[in-house]
Amino acid sequence: METVERLIRSTQELLWERGYVGTSPKAIQVAADAGQGSMYHHFSGKAELAKTAIERSAAELRATAEEQFATDGTATERITQYLQRDREVLKGCRMGRLTSDPDVMTDPVLRAPVDQTFRWIRTRLAEIIAEGKQNGEYAESLDAQETAATIAAVLQGGYVLARAANSDEPFELAIQGLVKLLAGVTR
Amino acid sequence: METVERLIRSTQELLWERGYVGTSPKAIQVAADAGQGSMYHHFSGKAELAKTAIERSAAELRATAEEQFATDGTATERITQYLQRDREVLKGCRMGRLTSDPDVMTDPVLRAPVDQTFRWIRTRLAEIIAEGKQNGEYAESLDAQETAATIAAVLQGGYVLARAANSDEPFELAIQGLVKLLAGVTR
């Protein structure tokens, strides 16, 4: 693999594990097996490399989610599939965790892909719920935007609870609880 | 206010804003208006000060939550009150955000109060839901543990979505969506 690619992927991994503030150029170089000069030849510095890595992760995350969303099946089936797909729960969400990083949230360039990712997920979930209302799966009174936000929040919050407990269990409980609550509004 | 107290409170504030990795002893000293020697006289170092600050924040958080939980009223009323109480949404949860900090999660001493806080919240919510089942407010089939985890997750995830969007809106949407879903299981 080329040096640039190794640098980007190593940065993605380190941002996931340690955040932006907790990741040093040196650590990236070691992980990527690239020299100092090499890194600064390809990128202007830590910030530009992080921008590239975050944007890459955002695109990957959307692609993975769309795999679940784009299947055929009822709205409930698609949402449930998304909720229950295999996840590395204890690592947390690589986008969600960045919202705790002060330097990411402060820099509009670094925050933008994080922002966009969650807007996209909420929009996509709201579309699916709206479809479910159209075909009579859900009551007309169900608010698509609100419910979409709730679903996205349970996932993000599930990660938080799991990491706090150092166990997948609270995540699984939260998802299961949500699935059952959703069943309550399904006709 | 005494120096020790200023040190602890400044650390609480900085941990909330910038996390453990993003907070330096120097920054704490400046915020607390305390000298280098002063800080190291009262605490062995950054880690011990952080431990004290996190434990303090955990206790405060529990006390604040219990204010909502301990009122009289139906289970739904108490839960809704907790969900809809005034919050500094864009600052996020000071316990929840620490789950993204690599050095906090790695150190058992620093992680313990975070762990305990969320276990307590989930337990407390589950108790209230169980009471609601007893007095016929909720269906017998409602799982208290799962639903408690879902509620806690929506709050934590709501913070994440709000910070990503740099707006309270997604938080409010997620809470509102949850309240309505809960109404679906209320008799």
Add this chain to the structure above:
DNA sequence: GTCTATATGGCGATAGAC
């Protein structure tokens, strides 16, 4: 493109004077 040398400044802590 990649390497090594060098630089400035901050981190996290220790030592000892006052």
Add this chain to the structure above:
DNA sequence: GTCTATCGCCATATAGAC
């Protein structure tokens, strides 16, 4: 208890040779 001095190390680059 608080202050200043000092320390070794790392963060984040820049410069210029190869």
